[in-house]
Amino acid sequence: MKQRLLSEALYQIGALIIAVIVVHAAYVAVIRPNAELIQEQQNVLQQTDTNFVPERSVYIILKDFEQETCIILLLWALSIIGMKTQQTLKERALLDRTLIQISDGMSILPEDARNYARPVQALPETERQYLLPRALLSGLHRFQTTRNIQDVATTIKGTCDNEADRMETELTIVRYIAWAIPSIGFLGTVRGIGTALGQAYQAVSGDIVGVTVSLGVAFNSTFVALVVSILLMFVLHQLQLIQDRLVLDCQNYCDERMLRHLQVPERDTQT
Secondary structure, three states: OHHHHHHHHHHHHHHHHHHHHHHHHHHHHHHHHHHHHHHHHHHHHHHHOOOOOOOOOHHHHHOOHHHHHHHHHHHHHHHHHHHHHHHHHHHHHHHHOOOOOOOOOOOEOHHHHHHHHHHHHOOOHHHHOOHHHHHHHHHHHHHHHHOOHHHHHHHHHHHHHHHHHHHHHHOHHHHHHHHHHHHHHHHHHHHHHHHHHHOHHHHHOOOOHHHHHHHHHHHHHHHHHHHHHHHHHHHHHHHHHHHHHHHHHHHHHHHHHOHHHEOOOHHHHHO
8 A cells, every 4th residue: 555655646746747847848839939929910910000809819828827837737637637547447347357256046154254255365466455355355354253244234335435535535636736726827817917007007108018918818817727627627527426436336246246145144143
């Protein structure tokens, strides 16, 4: 478990560094040079033609630092979500395998629990850390110890609930990013409006280019932040849906493949 947490932390740090490098390189090489060129052309046309209406360019919408930060955070969050999705799909693959070899009509007695647990214990270390093997092993060990089917069901449910809580906790950083992106967009809005107010004297004298550019910064940063936030929240909710289904399907697997086959001898129930 410690090795897994360390590898995930290194992955998140590496993903952030790569996102910063890639996005900043794209801004320096493509987005900002094109945005400056288009902005200069539009400023000249606005000064010569009072009826000129500038077209919205993708480069101008994305050119500011707030938008760059939002895109970096989006790619970082998507990389984390992609890692969690891949892990969840690997765990779901175990649901298609028969981990407990038992036919219909057969029963599992407390004395047989250890034998049925051996195929699960023989799984590779990485697979044995998944939810389904842990739930099965905890249930079989509980049945062998307590010889009580209700205790087994409670143990399996507790294992699944703990896993659901762990998955929920590990998405905290993604939720923080989803909250931070609109906040960064609003910071750009405040910066743009503040700059526009500082250039109000130019608008009074008839030069509105500076004011329009500053207001463009304000509205573009909010627009990009909200679009990015909507996209991120959609992907995040899809991941949560996959994880919730995994927990429920693991509980159903344990009920159908193991719990309903458990049987306590009558002498144990009588005592």
